[in-house]
Amino acid sequence: MGYLYIFGTVIFTVYGQLMLKWRIGKYGSLPDEVWDKIIFLLKLLLDPLVLSGFLSAFLAAMCWMAAMTKFDISYAYPFMSLSFMLVFILSIFWFNEPVTSFKVIGMLLVVSGIVVMSQSA
Template identity: 35%
Template sequence: MPSIVLIIISVVLSACGQVAMKMGASSLTSNNDMLLLKFLHYFTNLPIMVGLALYGLSAFIWIAALEKVQLSYAYPMAALGYVLVAVLSFLIFNEPLSLTRIVGLAIIVVGVVVISQS
């Protein structure tokens, strides 16, 4: 599989993991400050566990990509995760996507395109 495809799959899985963890975090109701109880709530929350699993899968695919390309080429492409998370947050959680954020996200995309041409 081409390295760019592996990178994109890794970024998408990572972004989906963020969304899943946000879903899980939003459903938590415990205000307990005890760290052990917090961990128990986290690890018994299905969306959080799905998010962590997606992160793990993303990491394995990322490593497969790094076998084929330079880190200095691959890592900037991970910034596409910021763009994807912002768009998914807007679509799923109705989070605001201001003009300033859109401009910033566009700059990230342009930067990734420039780097991918090298």
Template identity: 30%
Template sequence: MKFLPFILFTVLTNAAAQLMLKYGMMQLGPLSFAGVNPLLKILQIVFSPWVFMGLSVFVISMASHLYVLSKVELSYAYPFLSLAYVAVAVFAYFVFREDLNAMRIAGIALICVGTVFIAQGGSPIHGENELAALPTDSTREVSR
């Protein structure tokens, strides 16, 4: 629970980056490489304002995720990233008017339930189980 705010920050920045990337690509219109140098087209995409901002926020999200991974188990932290899909689906419904049908809502509910199960189980902090098994000074004194 101690690192949950950092995990949620990672999730939210990941979702925000995806929304910015989508908006940026919508601003650029359909991609066509016909008659255009592919490298110039890629540079045009990367340096368009919303795509560039989305990539920048994604870098922040990855930096946050690396911090989280240095503190908690991967099998605990990684499933939380699925909550980014939940956030993206909800925001895409409201912002981009994308479809949010019954099957997607059911899938979102399953993702949320699964994430709650994962959050409740196991030791999320690296080495927490191993530290509990190590002898303390008081147990060393008794064994002498």
């Protein structure tokens, strides 16, 4: 059951990040003027999908607290790096973000680190 909590943390984190990026992209860039920034941010806060991203972050935190009852943090935390990998992969398809050799090498290093650190349990 503990791994399900870690999985929930990762999935809810990834969903929240992708949802916020997608919706913020629909509204454009942050304006320069202070009042316009406030209006811009209020519009974002009223967007139901932005709110779902915040709810997702809350659910990720709940899953993480549950995971902390099952594992040492030094064992569980490296699995959070999977969120970097999933955001990278999904952003390629969803946002047409570029794939570079440095990004791929970095992702492979992250995966290698997860494998190495998970062997200590």
